[in-house]
Amino acid sequence: MSSFRHIITEEQAKKRIDKVLSELNLENSRSQVQSWIQDGYVKVNGIQVKANYKCQLDDELSWEIPETEPLELIPEDIPLDIIYEDSDLLVVNKPKGMVVHPSAGHQTGTLVNALLYHCQDLSGINGVERPGIVHRIDKDTSGLLVVAKNDLSHTNLSEQMASKTIKRKYEAIVHGQIPHETGVIDAPIGRDPKDRQKMGVVDKGKPAVTHFTVLQSYPDYSHIECQLETGRTHQIRVHMRYIGFPLVGDPKYGPRKTLETDGQVLHAKILGFQHPRKNEWMEFEVEPPESFIKVLHYIEKIY
Numbered sequence: 001m002s003s004f005r006h007i008i009t010e011e012q013a014k015k016r017i018d019k020v021l022s023e024l025n026l027e028n029s030r031s032q033v034q035s036w037i038q039d040g041y042v043k044v045n046g047i048q049v050k051a052n053y054k055c056q057l058d059d060e061l062s063w064e065i066p067e068t069e070p071l072e073l074i075p076e077d078i079p080l081d082i083i084y085e086d087s088d089l090l091v092v093n094k095p096k097g098m099v100v101h102p103s104a105g106h107q108t109g110t111l112v113n114a115l116l117y118h119c120q121d122l123s124g125i126n127g128v129e130r131p132g133i134v135h136r137i138d139k140d141t142s143g144l145l146v147v148a149k150n151d152l153s154h155t156n157l158s159e160q161m162a163s164k165t166i167k168r169k170y171e172a173i174v175h176g177q178i179p180h181e182t183g184v185i186d187a188p189i190g191r192d193p194k195d196r197q198k199m200g201v202v203d204k205g206k207p208a209v210t211h212f213t214v215l216q217s218y219p220d221y222s223h224i225e226c227q228l229e230t231g232r233t234h235q236i237r238v239h240m241r242y243i244g245f246p247l248v249g250d251p252k253y254g255p256r257k258t259l260e261t262d263g264q265v266l267h268a269k270i271l272g273f274q275h276p277r278k279n280e281w282m283e284f285e286v287e288p289p290e291s292f293i294k295v296l297h298y299i300e301k302i303y
């Protein structure tokens with residue numbers, strides 16, 4: 001159990017306590033903070049309060065963060081679409097709808113559960129809950145991921161990520177007809193201060209750069225390719241919404257009126273990197289899944 005204290009500032013006065021706490025604990029969602037308050041882990045001036053308590057100037061806020069129960073990782077016999085594998089790494093084509101690693105809400109059926117069944121030799125740099133995971137893509141995003149089998153590979157691939165030398169290209173379908181063939185979105189991304197469960201373009205966010213090319217244009221939609229320079233959470237989804245062309249089917253960042261899909265129409269199509277041991281450039285490409293093609297065919301049909 002970790003304990004913390006904070007004195008309410010003038011800027012924080014009159015704000016709800018759950019909002020203040022979620023801003024102080026950037027890694028935790030507002031719903032998680034509300035559960036701490038409900039369970040009695042949060043006090044103001046030594047007294048338990050409710051989540052809607054309005055903070056007053058100079059209130060002493062004290063809270064405890066309970067230790068999370070370690071997740072039990074269970075190997076599961078889930079089919080994997082392995083594009084490449086050797087003794088150092090493997091490249092997987094993750095299906096739409098699969099979560100990459102276990103969390104409180106998804107303890108089974110993840111890519112990690114499947115990987116543990118397929119091979120026991122995964123790197124441990126990201127801890128026991130994310131063995132081998134160098135980078136992630138969202139649950140409803142399909143496509144390519146590289147997984148490290150040992151710490152040497154993991155360290156090397158992470159360094160390539162940091163130095164922006166890993167090649168990552170995505171295909172997506174967005175709302176709106178983009179008026180130019182190419183573009184670069186250079187806008188910092190961080191936690192959305194109005195909704196802690198979302199990311200957004202914010203002044204104090206981390207640098208984020210997305211290059212895009214229009215592959216096909218329609219009156220109300222655009223089929224695009226995006227290349228990432230950085231790898232921020234929800235980067236393509238946030239950036240395309242920021243410039244006014246949100247992804248089709250995106251439940252978090254897209255419009256309510258959209259085409260019927262199972263989440264955002266986004267696919268990690270190309271992945272290229274220098275092999276950590278062989279020092280050879282390797283590049284892989286997989287076509288979008290049937291669900292993506294189905295949406296594309298529907299748009300082509302109506303126009």
